Amino acid sequence: MEKISLVLASDDFEKLQAASMMASVAAVSGMTVNVFVTMAAMACFVKERVEKKEFLKVGEVGKAILRKKAPLYPDLLAQGREMGEMKVYACSLALDLLEKPLEEMIPVFDEVVGVATFLGIAEGGQILFV
Amino acid sequence: MAEELKVDEVVDARGMYCPGPLMELIKTIQLKPVGTVLSVLSTDEGSVKDIPAWLRKVGQEHVQTEKKEGFWDVTVRKVK
Numbered sequence: 014m015e016k017i018s019l020v021l022a023s024d025d026f027e028k029l030q031a032a033s034m035m036a037s038v039a040a041v042s043g044m045t046v047n048v049f050v051t052m053a054a055m056a057c058f059v060k061e062r063v064e065k066k067e068f069l070k071v072g073e074v075g076k077a078i079l080r081k082k083a084p085l086y087p088d089l090l091a092q093g094r095e096m097g098e099m100k101v102y103a104c105s106l107a108l109d110l111l112e113k114p115l116e117e118m119i120p121v122f123d124e125v126v127g128v129a130t131f132l133g134i135a136e137g138g139q140i141l142f143v
Numbered sequence: 144m145a146e147e148l149k150v151d152e153v154v155d156a157r158g159m160y161c162p163g164p165l166m167e168l169i170k171t172i173q174l175k176p177v178g179t180v181l182s183v184l185s186t187d188e189g190s191v192k193d194i195p196a197w198l199r200k201v202g203q204e205h206v207q208t209e210k211k212e213g214f215w216d217v218t219v220r221k222v223k
Contacts, residue, residue: 083160
């Protein structure tokens with residue numbers, strides 16, 4: 014089966030949207046998808062922030078996404094996991110740096126892993142770094 | 144023009160943004176038996192191209208796409 018892995022490292026709302034959309038469409042198209050959330054992106058998965066829709070960096074397109082009530086990245090990722098072969102990994106370093114346990118993040122994660130584990134999972138497939 | 148087509152299920156995804164119509168189609172097609180003809184209504188033009196691309200990828204049949212007034216009607220047959 015075709016495999017694609019995405020690294021989400023940015024806290025830019027539009028980048029999270031674009032990457033999550035790619036991930037979920039790939040998953041429903043029969044690809045195996047791995048998503049690794051790390052660095053600044055991890056802060057955008059804090060439950061409280063997502064619930065209040067307090068996104069960190071929202072540009073012009075991002076504002077339109079919110080205004081038009083298009084599905085947001087947590088929904089897109091959840092959809093991909095539900096409807097396809099997709100796993101979402103949380104970077105253990107990013108969680109440590111934020112001093113937050115996985116329980117304070119939105120429930121889209123399958124597992125907490127380090128970079129070496131993720132590279133092993135992604136091996137042999139394409140990796141997109143966002 | 145093809146012969147009269149009997150549509151078993153209409154997926155009305157008008158007003159949804161990309162990839163909403165595709166996702167709605169997938170949710171519905173999974174639940175239907177082989178042979179089902181589905182018609183997806185979409186106001187999003189990207190989805191009108193995306194749905195046939197997805198159908199090719201997963202091996203389902205794209206029957207036709209029709210431009211209606213203010214939306215598209217993409218007809219799909221579940222073949223496996």
